[in-house]
Amino acid sequence: MFIDKLIESIKEKNNPTVVGLDPKIEYVPSFIKEKAFKEFGVTLKGAAQAIIQFNKQLVDAVYDQVPAVKPQLAYYEMYGIEGMIAFDETCRYARGKGLLVIADGKRNDIGTTAEAYSRAFLGETVLADGIKQKAFDADALTVSPYLGIDGIKPFIDDCDKHEKGIFVLVKTSNKSSGQLQDLVTQDCRSIYEIMASYVNEWGKNVRGQYGYSSVGAVVGATYPNQAKLLRSIMKHAYILVPGYGAQGGTARDCVNNFNSDGLGAIVNASRSIMCAYMSDNWKNLYSEDKFAEAARAEVIRMKEDLNSALAGYR
């Protein structure tokens, strides 16, 4: 089961962190960009090739410290076909290093279309009678719940069949998330609470040996009070927590997403790790060509930050 693999890796590495791989070309160190642009031109291909180099070196620097990476599909689609090649190669490389890959695509559609998305990222594509092939190969995918269970069930079926996972948006980290998610219905529950109940229910058939389900949820680090309530509603959901670091969420803000056993959540950081070499914390210690070492240092700092906040909480 995906969720058991995730938990075992979190325990082994003593680190509930996922590294977001959101490679805007601006984040890539100049020496990598210049080499790729020289070889492939200042083109989508040049950018995508630079991103592949950047991602591989980041993965090399952190794979023994973190259980998972989370490539954000938008930052690969932005570079067209070449970007999707970079996405594919990043997934393969990370999985080859023993990392779980959470594709952040927030996919959503209905019936056979949701099934197609699920096959694209989690399952297998049928080409002809008895002939199947994997399109992309992630371990988990983020999905958006606006369409209800019709848009979620095909993914859950593949979670069951192929040991994969999903994380359903519940309460997102952005400022305007309340425009829809905080609306209060006539039974006095907010939309995010109702979505949380659905998520807990939807995941009941794919629970693993630790009591958690391969159907997880997304709850932003920027809403710690809501996290407390959501943690209690979604007893069996693992929570993916974006918003730590660059978006303003602190380790203390994240702890409400965890249970008292230190499990139940995994915290994402993207920019603060990828761009550690540019940050006030690390730029004096690591020059641009040492960007991967800076990323590793930030991963270790974040692990300690989270673990000490969790220790204080228990």
Add this chain to the structure above:
Amino acid sequence: MFIDKLIESIKEKNNPTVVGLDPKIEYVPSFIKEKAFKEFGVTLKGAAQAIIQFNKQLVDAVYDQVPAVKPQLAYYEMYGIEGMIAFDETCRYARGKGLLVIADGKRNDIGTTAEAYSRAFLGETVLADGIKQKAFDADALTVSPYLGIDGIKPFIDDCDKHEKGIFVLVKTSNKSSGQLQDLVTQDCRSIYEIMASYVNEWGKNVRGQYGYSSVGAVVGATYPNQAKLLRSIMKHAYILVPGYGAQGGTARDCVNNFNSDGLGAIVNASRSIMCAYMSDNWKNLYSEDKFAEAARAEVIRMKEDLNSALAGYR
């Protein structure tokens, strides 16, 4: 402006129809599949190449009859990188024939990530100082509103800058759409009504000469009563209506999405057109090798069906 181009093309062709290009490999006639599989193997590439041939012949058969096509991204991602190449080639080919392309991706994310999606499909990707390139090139994109305006604004900015459009999910055609969308808030409005108000408001700066906005909405043909209300709330939104044909929506069900001038909505059909050659209506008249003619016949039948329902309504 995207919306003016759409309306002018609808008027010119006297047809408020969009042809969905959702090319599951099962839909592709055997003679096309066999040729492609022979050349490229029974592989993702073979499937994707078959899909390109299928789509191009469909486009050739209908481009003078319809204003737009709507490739559904899930059915391209399902074939991996090769599928994305098929998506890209389909978009280019259709635009070359004067069709507007609505990429159905239901994309959604926050801030700079929504910006990345927008650049991927509607805008341009910055590669270096002053050097930009288009990643994919659609005229419009469907988007999902779970994250609020933070997830929508970057797309609207590109609508304004690049003459593009978006269609925001409001009330989707599937059975379980009510799980979230029909919830009623404490001010006695349903979520889909509230979303509709947002959509009307969000689109106010990109209205064209006919009074409609390049920020449109998605309202399923399967909910005609809700459509009547939504039409009145979203005075300036063009409505993309899925669910006609294979999903059970009739022309009469669609008319509530239109205004009395015959404008205000565009109705999608995918399977009933792509697979017309297999349908009870057409299979006795058109053999498999005449699939494109069957699609054209169904497009013309649908146009007449919609126009006569609209005439009865006015």
